[in-house]
Amino acid sequence: MREIDRGRAARAEARTRIEDTAARLFAERGYAGTTIGEIATEAGLSKPMLYRHFDSKQELHLALLERHRDELAAAPVQQLLHGEGDLDTRMRAMYDAWFGYVQSHPYTWRMMFRDTTGDAEVQDFHRELQRRQRETDMALLREFAPGLPEGELEPLAEAIRSSLYGLALWWLDRPDQPRELLVSAMTRITRGLMSTASTVSTVE
Secondary structure, eight states: OOHHHHHHHHHHHHHHHHHHHHHHHHHHHOSTTOOHHHHHHHTTOOHHHHHTTOSSHHHHHHHHHHHHHHHHHHHHHHHHHHOSSOHHHHHHHHHHHHHHHHHHOHHHHHHHHSOOOOOHHHHHHHHHHHHHHHHHHHHHHHHHOTTSOHHHHHHHHHHHHHHHHHHHHHHHTOTTSOHHHHHHHHHHHHHHHHHHHHHHHHHO
């Protein structure tokens, strides 16, 4: 391996170590209870080395949130739109992918779902994250339950989003519960909402 490639690999490995350590400490101790020095020490790096990757604790925190938001968004929607089988099968695959990611990144998800920073920029990020999730759920309802009144789509999407996040938090405190249980619960909730579209159309 060339020297330049070894340098890039070392920097990437150090950054990953910083992010993984920070995610764990933020989740365990909260944002205010975690210092840059503690993150550097537990990551096996010096503070100056950490600052080569992140200018501040806030920047590190936001980088973690953005990274996991983007990773989470990709797989579930692909399962729904391009997976195999009928809608119910694809919906289950979507939620299985979503909860699978939560299961693989428990520290990060405690941090993402429980904002302990008090920082305005981080709070804006959480609001944006929730807005994106609602828009995704609204698109799902428009595509697969076209009979629902347009005015109800956003509150119904919020019901799906809050159920999804709430179940994730419930599960993080009860890791002994099987993932399939949460997948079934979310599929039942979403299917139930979608099934009302025909009832609405009939009443109208």
